[in-house]
Amino acid sequence: MAPVRVGIVGLSIKPGAWATLAHLPRLAKSPNYQIVAVCNSSIESSKAAIKELKLPESTRAYDTYDDLAADKDVDLYVVSTRADTHYNVAMxxxxxxxxxxxxxxxxxxxxxxxxxxxxAKEKNLRTIIGLQGRMSPSVKKVKQLVESGALGEIHSVNFQGAIHVWQNNAASDRYHYFMDRKIGGNLLTIYGGHILDSVLYAVGELKPGSYTPLAVNLRRKMHLMKSDGSLTEELYDKDTPDQILLQGQLERHPSAVLSFHLRAGDRFIGSPGSIWRIYGTKGELAVEFASAGPQMAKATSFRFSNSEKGEIEEFVTDEGGEEWTDLPTQAQNIGRLYEAYATGEPYADFDLAVKRHELLDEFWATLK
Structure with a gap:
């Protein structure tokens, strides 16, 4: 099979650039992919990325989306930019x-x-949406245990997570844009969307008419953190939520209940970023993650309280060996998503993305 030829928007050499941390590592190593073009804000920036990231000299440099889109050698056009640019970059x-x-x-x-x-549907295109949590071996293991009956009948699912931002009532450089709803990237859309997709993928979709979402903005004005770590005296408006909750039932038999809570702010010292519990008639599964959501990295703890045996069982997930564990944490599940696309395995597409957007709109309608 010929490699999938990739043209990527947003592959920057700036420190902490997401595309470089999350997309490049697997794309550069996979026999199923070849980066053939890069598009940044200028030709110079694209050429610098090609050189500094040691891409082949044949890699083409672009500075407009139209030019990259017109490149007939590009099989897959990748958009790794901020949420408010996605439409203009992808169209x-x-x-x-x-x-x-x-x-x-x-x-x-x-x-x-x-x-x-x-x-995309009209033109019969293959699309990928970056909901990589469902590619996580830990999430897949949860799904396998639920579907196999190893936990018995599922009666309840509880997920609680805390994203470690907005301490001292301040937004850091990285999360300034989380304060502005129109940008499209914030606690609800990014973390809420990622986590809810992972949970619903593993345990089943929500039962229509059975659930109540809630989004609350308790930090309506916040300081901004300067580059030197000091805080602005001024307070700036925030119109996005910092508390996100949902209670309802799942579309499964019996109709298990779901309780979901995601918040911003300091985590309990020494505690995990998120805890996912699933109670079944054979016992309770408890899965912990360092991050607020399971999309970022493997579970740090994976235990089953087996009520039939009266003991706790430790589970270990198969991460696929060093070819995966040697990748940066951000790149592992993104890389698995790329490989699913290349090999024909299931993954999330734009239609699923619309469904998740519509669910998040129900939270926005409750914003207080």
Whole structure:
């Protein structure tokens, strides 16, 4: 099979650039992929990335989305930019008939997401949405245990997570944009979307009409943290939630209950970023993650309280060996998502993304 030829928008050499941390490591090593083009804000920036990241000299440098989209050697057009740019970055590729990968969320709002999905469907394109949590071996293990009956009948699912931001009522440089709803990237859309997709993938979708979402903004004004670590005297408006909750039932038999709570702020010292518990008639599964969500890295603790045996069992997930564990943490599940696309395994696409956008709209409607 010939490698999938990738053109990527947003592959920067700036410290901490997401595409370089999360996309490049597997793409550069996989026999199933070849990066053939890079598009950044200028030709100079694209050429610098090609040189510094040691891409082949034949890699083409672009500075417009239209030019990259017009490159007939590009099999997969990758969008790794901020959420509010996704629509404008992806649309030239969709209109040109390119298969497209877009980071989650698909767009800044559901209207844009629906338009993108509609064009992809009209042109019969293959699309990928960056909901990589469902690629995690830990999440897949949870799904396998639930579906195999190892936990018995599922009666309840509880997920509680805390994203370690907004201490001292301040937003750091990295999370300034989380304060502005119109940008499209915030605690609800990014972390809420990622986590809810992982949970629903593993235990089943929500039962229509059975659930109540809630989003609350308790930090309506916040300081900004300067580059030197000091805080601004001024307070800035925030119109995004810092408390996200949902209670309801799942579309399964019996109809298990779901309780979900994600918040911002300091975590309990020494505690995990998130805890996922699933209670079944054979016992309770408790899975812990260092991050607020399971999309970032493998579980740090995976235990089953076996009520039939009266003992706790420790589970170990198969991470696939060093070819995966040697990758940066950010790159592991993104890399698995790329390989699923290349080999025909299931993964999330734009249609699923629209469904998740619509669910998040139900939270926005409750924002207090």
């Amino acid at each position: 030239p590729a969709l209109k040109a008939g390119r298969n497209v990968f877009v980071e989650w969320p698909l767009a800044a709002n559901t209207e844009q997401a629906k338009e993108m999905a509609a064009i």
